[in-house]
Amino acid sequence: MFVKSLGIMALVGAATLLAPLSQAASLSAQEQAELKQLKDVTLNSDLSYRLIESLTTEVGNRMMGTPGDEKAVRWAQDKMKELGFDKVWTEEITDELWIRGEAEAKIVSPYPQKMVVLALGGSVGTPEKGITAPVAHFATLDDLKAAKPGSLDGKIAFVSYRMERHIDGKGYGPAVGTRVIGASIAAEKGALALIMRSVGTDNNRTAHTGLMRYKDGVKQIPAAALSNPDADLLVNQLKRGKPVNFHLKMSSSRETELVTSANVIGEITGSEKPEEMVVIGAHLDSWDVGTGALDDGLGIGMVLSAAHYIGKLPKRPKRTIRVILFAAEETGLLGAKDYVKRHKNDMKQHMIGAEWDFGSGRIYQMNPGVGASALNGVRELAGYLAPLGVSLAPDNDARAQSDMGLLSDAGMPSINFSPDGMAYFDYHHTENDTLDKVNAEDLKQTTAVYTMFSYFAAQSGIDFRK
């Protein structure tokens, strides 16, 4: 998943946005009763959990182009049909396949010890015999940037910056830069490889992978993440002041042959304005480690459940509910990029959208990004959600999460729902992203929120556009 680096969100001034409900609620009494019914049903349903259990048990991890990805595309279509969607289809994308291969590493001297590492997504491999070289240690990416050209000739660059734990995941932004661009910066200074402390808040001996990019025209060097305990151990050896020699061997590669995946899209068709869409989404792919339970099995379970329960109402809401399960988010938002291009001409019919790509944890806040004339409607929705512990953020500047951020950029109004993300980065992009990390009770709350939001946006007829 991708997280927006939020900075500090002032809670003062919330009253300016969150005011008492106006007497002219956009939902009728009967519609409000229907909304209440959806809330009660989803708060008592384990459907989201069962969907995640099914996906992680029967499919498992599903990186773009792998057999798991192909199975996931089939699984998603089957589930949408089983769950009573009116339309189900796929939109194909293609890309080169990246192959993780094997990664092994060790400290060679002064105190030989094995290291737990994972290749960063997209990295090249090492020569077959691996690379053995002295470690040049940098506390931060900025320190690496400040190194003189040539100063890393023949060395392995190591950035030991540790991600901070925050409820809104804002520690991710300052940490992830090394992962994304560190290898090329190190290569510009002459380094043979980049190793870095995993972008993660845990102390498990499981490294965190994630996407990296090479700068054009810069030598492509291998890049790997060490688990946090391994990064500690390397730092402790470096602290002793003796040269530290490190060995890294990775068989990662990028294949030139193209592989195919697909966005899987399903709809509960609107009864009065079917061309106007409320879109909810998650990404279908995962990294090729763990079983993708949190990232993003959780979002998949939530949005499928939301559409299912709305589809079970006696009558379809006025607008269409469109569920998009995006392909290849992890490997570069490829599904989202394709979607925006393909749906350029009907983007104005995307009345509002919300993605979920931030794991387990109860939603505590909603942040709109809508036209000013829709703010009364947002306050009304906030009133319905308040009993679930969801407050309304003071700002009207939301960009949707992850894939749907690109739809926001293309003009789609959005609501961003913020969950408690304290534990998320303990498991993000690791082998540890497995079903047991899903909190089944919190999942009921997040599913209820997405269901209520979707129904409200589809039934109220409010124009959220800017």
Added chain:
Amino acid sequence: MFVKSLGIMALVGAATLLAPLSQAASLSAQEQAELKQLKDVTLNSDLSYRLIESLTTEVGNRMMGTPGDEKAVRWAQDKMKELGFDKVWTEEITDELWIRGEAEAKIVSPYPQKMVVLALGGSVGTPEKGITAPVAHFATLDDLKAAKPGSLDGKIAFVSYRMERHIDGKGYGPAVGTRVIGASIAAEKGALALIMRSVGTDNNRTAHTGLMRYKDGVKQIPAAALSNPDADLLVNQLKRGKPVNFHLKMSSSRETELVTSANVIGEITGSEKPEEMVVIGAHLDSWDVGTGALDDGLGIGMVLSAAHYIGKLPKRPKRTIRVILFAAEETGLLGAKDYVKRHKNDMKQHMIGAEWDFGSGRIYQMNPGVGASALNGVRELAGYLAPLGVSLAPDNDARAQSDMGLLSDAGMPSINFSPDGMAYFDYHHTENDTLDKVNAEDLKQTTAVYTMFSYFAAQSGIDFRK
């Protein structure tokens, strides 16, 4: 480490053992002041932590017969000398070397997925191509025992029992049986291999190893532990009612060539009765995964610190403080067995002993196993330790932890100090047993308790023998 399965310890009746200090305290006012000084020094010292940091950083894991074990024996002697011990020596042992090799596993069908496994310590390997066979699932070891002979022909037996989390570690006993004897029981029914849920309380994708034994005359089959999330996944696939095929490949082996290790022993020699010993210990070896920070780096740090600070007093206590760092605890208490045999004739000079082999966590209770005439002295000690949060258990039946249990069996009086063990089995025998799991503050309390106990037992002159 080995944990005694404690059952329920009644706290009623504690008053019968814990009574107000008698007026005739066995320590003089000056000695009590010295005890208080030791408490203050150790509660403010990070020496134990620095020792664990040194061991885990410069040595790392150290299974009997590995290069790490050899380094650890050297490290321990060097540290004892640096820390001012009066005598330092080793007592050698020999054994066959077990080699872990590589272990890999996967579910082949109905839903292919990778599994995280570790060979159990002492297991044979599989044929080179591995074993692929249907899984026969048992919820408990008793269920496996109840299977009919021949009913597991051509199958892989899987026991999915999950260890319970308890403060005193009592969930270990009911869980560990499968690990120790499960393979032979499965083999008697015809199984090709045993796989089991790890004996651990965590949800990490890291399996727990530990010692297993083969019954004489029963076919030796490979045995491996799955991480808890992997055991969950396998159970979830089995629940679907289709046959589950599993692949296990392990290159473990036992070498016939003998390897050598050693108990490392050091003393602060008594000033008045040097032949009378107070013995404190831990085990020097670890499994060949993780860096052995909790198991048993922690105990090593504590007992070295305790002897060091007692040795820094202006005068040696009356009795000798003997520190024993046992070899090869994990692979079968080999150091302890050798020690008991070798010291048979002076076992009566072991006035009292305590081992530490139960990881991080503050001590909340002490349980004596001493002669009745020493109980007043034990109550006096309990009075000194009470401000550190240590209560006195009602029973006088303690057997020392781990290695020193064998010394208890040979007649040595013991005190068993019980720490909060809630988190211990999250990390026990896994790659995750690393320095970051050591709580530096709790470690000060446990070090203070062991230091005070050792000083009290050496200086008071109480005869603890039964």
